[in-house]
Amino acid sequence: IQLTQSPSFLSASVGDRVTITCRASQAINGYLAWYQQKAGKAPRLLIYAASTLQSGVPSRFSGGGSGTEFTLTVTSLQAEDFATYYCQQLDSYPLTFGGGTRVEI
Amino acid sequence: EVQVVESGGGLVQPGGSLRLSCAASGFTFRIYAMDWVRQASGKGLEWVSAISTDSKSRYYADSVKGRFTISRDNSKNTLYLEMNTLSVEDTARYFCAKRAGETATTRQADYWGQGTLVTVSS
Numbered sequence: 594i595q596l597t598q599s600p601s602f603l604s605a606s607v608g609d610r611v612t613i614t615c616r617a618s619q620a621i622n623g624y625l626a627w628y629q630q631k632a633g634k635a636p637r638l639l640i641y642a643a644s645t646l647q648s649g650v651p652s653r654f655s656g657g658g659s660g661t662e663f664t665l666t667v668t669s670l671q672a673e674d675f676a677t678y679y680c681q682q683l684d685s686y687p688l689t690f691g692g693g694t695r696v697e698i
Numbered sequence: 699e700v701q702v703v704e705s706g707g708g709l710v711q712p713g714g715s716l717r718l719s720c721a722a723s724g725f726t727f728r729i730y731a732m733d734w735v736r737q738a739s740g741k742g743l744e745w746v747s748a749i750s751t752d753s754k755s756r757y758y759a760d761s762v763k764g765r766f767t768i769s770r771d772n773s774k775n776t777l778y779l780e781m782n783t784l785s786v787e788d789t790a791r792y793f794c795a796k797r798a799g800e801t802a803t804t805r806q807a808d809y810w811g812q813g814t815l816v817t818v819s820s
Contacts, residue, residue: 626806626807628743628807630743635793635810635812635813636735636743636793636807637810638807638808642803642806681743681745681806686748687758687759687760688733688745688748688757688805689745690742690743690744690745691742
């Protein structure tokens with residue numbers, strides 16, 4: 594299953610609302626996760642099952658979508674949110690990641 | 699505190715072999731499936747392999763199938779990745795990740811190590 598993220602690069606300001614899209618090449622039954630990765634660090638789980646917020650993740654992060662199209666939205670972007678975001682499908686093997694979306698100031 | 703710590707990376711010549719380890723602590727290792735994920739410098743994440751709690755189910759990316767073998771020792775709380783016939787395309791940081799559970803609804807990786815660097819070069 595191929596995952597296509599858009600945009601691949603996003604320039605935003607603190608306080609902005611941003612939305613990243615992840616499109617799957619076939620339906621994935623909502624088995625989608627979102628991760629945040631900062632430079633030189635391990636990825637961090639943000640969202641799973643398309644829309645469930647991982648414990649400890651701020652509520653300004655939200656996930657949505659179904660079928661083959663999914664979104665990650667950050668309301669009121671904070672300085673610490675500038676990072677690269679990846680989606681991952683967990684429906685079938687081999688598991689796959691999207692190409693990533695880099696969010697920069 | 700949940701921790702997974704990778705080791706075993708290094709420089710290896712093309713065609714060579716390497717064995718990565720991932721030491722787990724702070725959780726009941728034997729009841730969680732585990733993954734390996736890699737990332738080449740400046741590139742995105744690539745899922746590599748996964749193993750079930752009882753080692754009966756093992757999954758691989760097409761790019762490593764037949765060359766890499768995932769295994770675990772629940773008595774030692776350790777995950778392994780045996781890598782053979784390495785090529786320059788395998789150069790990457792390799793992350794070990796704990797899954798949230800064993801079922802299809804819990805395949806997401808909720809804890810990650812900092813990774814170990816594998817460099818394949820002559």
